[in-house]
Amino acid sequence: MHNYLISGLHVSSEMELPGAVGQSSPPPVADVSVRRAAVPTSLGDGAERGPNWEMDARTVLLRIPRLARLLIAQGREIVVELHPGATEQDASAYVLGTAFGILLHQRGTLVLHGAAVARNGEAIAICGQSGAGKSTLAAALCRSGATFVTDDICAVTFNSDRRPLVIPDGRRLKLWQESIEKLDFAEQRGDAVRAGFEKYFVAPPSIMAREPLPLRAIYLLRQARPPLQEGIEAIDLAEAMAALDREAYRPVLRAKMDSIATAVGQGAMMMGHVKIFRLIRPRGFESLADTVSALLRHWDGLAQ
Amino acid sequence: MNAPGRIVWLASYPKSGNTWFRIFLANLAAGENGPTDINDLHERGGMAYNRTEFELATLLDSGLISHDDIDNLRPYVYRRLTPPIGQRWIKVHDAYMAAPSGEPIFGVPGTCAVYLVRDPRDVVVSFAFHNSMTVDDTIKLLNSTDSAFCRGGKGLEPQLRQLLLDWSGNVASWLDQTDIPVHCIRYEDLRAEPERHFAAALEFAGRIVSQADVQRAVRHSAFDELRRQEAERGFAERMSRTSPFFRSGRVGDWRGQLTDEQVACIEEAHAETMLRFGYALHTRPHVSSESLVKG
Numbered sequence: 001m002h003n004y005l006i007s008g009l010h011v012s013s014e015m016e017l018p019g020a021v022g023q024s025s026p027p028p029v030a031d032v033s034v035r036r037a038a039v040p041t042s043l044g045d046g047a048e049r050g051p052n053w054e055m056d057a058r059t060v061l062l063r064i065p066r067l068a069r070l071l072i073a074q075g076r077e078i079v080v081e082l083h084p085g086a087t088e089q090d091a092s093a094y095v096l097g098t099a100f101g102i103l104l105h106q107r108g109t110l111v112l113h114g115a116a117v118a119r120n121g122e123a124i125a126i127c128g129q130s131g132a133g134k135s136t137l138a139a140a141l142c143r144s145g146a147t148f149v150t151d152d153i154c155a156v157t158f159n160s161d162r163r164p165l166v167i168p169d170g171r172r173l174k175l176w177q178e179s180i181e182k183l184d185f186a187e188q189r190g191d192a193v194r195a196g197f198e199k200y201f202v203a204p205p206s207i208m209a210r211e212p213l214p215l216r217a218i219y220l221l222r223q224a225r226p227p228l229q230e231g232i233e234a235i236d237l238a239e240a241m242a243a244l245d246r247e248a249y250r251p252v253l254r255a256k257m258d259s260i261a262t263a264v265g266q267g268a269m270m271m272g273h274v275k276i277f278r279l280i281r282p283r284g285f286e287s288l289a290d291t292v293s294a295l296l297r298h299w300d301g302l303a304q
Numbered sequence: 305m306n307a308p309g310r311i312v313w314l315a316s317y318p319k320s321g322n323t324w325f326r327i328f329l330a331n332l333a334a335g336e337n338g339p340t341d342i343n344d345l346h347e348r349g350g351m352a353y354n355r356t357e358f359e360l361a362t363l364l365d366s367g368l369i370s371h372d373d374i375d376n377l378r379p380y381v382y383r384r385l386t387p388p389i390g391q392r393w394i395k396v397h398d399a400y401m402a403a404p405s406g407e408p409i410f411g412v413p414g415t416c417a418v419y420l421v422r423d424p425r426d427v428v429v430s431f432a433f434h435n436s437m438t439v440d441d442t443i444k445l446l447n448s449t450d451s452a453f454c455r456g457g458k459g460l461e462p463q464l465r466q467l468l469l470d471w472s473g474n475v476a477s478w479l480d481q482t483d484i485p486v487h488c489i490r491y492e493d494l495r496a497e498p499e500r501h502f503a504a505a506l507e508f509a510g511r512i513v514s515q516a517d518v519q520r521a522v523r524h525s526a527f528d529e530l531r532r533q534e535a536e537r538g539f540a541e542r543m544s545r546t547s548p549f550f551r552s553g554r555v556g557d558w559r560g561q562l563t564d565e566q567v568a569c570i571e572e573a574h575a576e577t578m579l580r581f582g583y584a585l586h587t588r589p590h591v592s593s594e595s596l597v598k599g
Contacts (some may be wrong), residue, residue: 051380
């Protein structure tokens, strides 16, 4: 059995999950189990259906073409049935990615599609669409001394004062080969996230956070092109509240499962606990160093 | 009773008037509030190559499944994009093709297509400026059946892969398929009589619009207006650092831009399709007698 601490949950897995950082000793009680077993082909007539998924009140069935069928149940269990010829390692990218994102939604957690880094005991999240450069920017920030917190799936919990906290995901950074070359991370490069794809696990260039950290601000990463001009700008409360819906990890799930968590998050914004900004930069690597310094300066300015 | 909603594919080879058509539709929607902002088009109907829409619908990480697996899922993603009523116009540059599963990617039941075709010699000139590519490399792109956008490499491409085929292949794939109804407009005709041809396309798609509304939307989409807006505020879809997106739009621009050898190279590859759409050949490429009869 393999043991991991993923987004604050003790995970006990029959499969090795190469993207996750292993725990040496098993927890007394696992929050989540990952096992290999037969998965039904359908959830039956009552389920809602997407192109490759079915969903009912407690379960999500996810079909990953030519790789696996996954059943994610009650926020506690991920069952994996591999297609003939598929490997556990290839399927593990989806167990840790989409399936874990779904599972967190099932547990009512607020899940943002973004990376997070920390300094001086507080975190910022960088949200944006796939390919926007979230992980690359997070990696560059870590190189400038920030602590790595999460990549891609950013789970947020709330303390007793309703202040939002980012939970470290306990996973390695994932970067495309292009970013690895441009950021000079060749030595930290690990295995491919999925065989045949140019995306690799990368050991974070800084220490990894272990405990939940206060979420100071959320930056929405956007490409500089008309009408958006390069820079960091505040957005108004209405747009910020809408953003929390839109920047969720797979919003269709959020709408069905964790509307309470989102409402609490929106409340936290209204209380001024977390601010949302638009971070607008040109696509590509040319001005990445400038973006990093501008963001660090802006972050420092939030302290006042 | 309202007809059920449908997707209308706004299909074309690149640089054939697709953006102009989208701006016309945005101006139609804006009505008296136009001219619409050319940088506010993205929410209207969408693009078939949108990576985010794919991930929203499938929950999958689009960077970690193969292009072919994505193509197998695309018909089901598009089914979810079908509006309950009215038309949703979605831009497409892919050739009309079957996914590896055998299912046509764009053959979603109830859809139809408006296909824009433009003289490939003008397409080459416009495309070369747009991509900051040489004319010769652009001709290779138009002549290669293996052409694609965003085939990928070491990073995540901003769009899903799109197989274009060569220019003739792209045109024939949409106009010769029999799965869904298709309405063809030549860019040159649209330039010459925009009101007539925009109105005909809308009617084909099942949308009834008054002549006055079409006239106003055409006026608000005039090339000078687009050029003025781009000069003032830029255009989000511009690729080139040196050349504006709304550069010339002229019919027959190629005459001052291409060498005889370049024209011959295009005509040699596409004579049959060019003749089919009434684009008179400048050189005398070898064309089979059969295709001349068809033309």
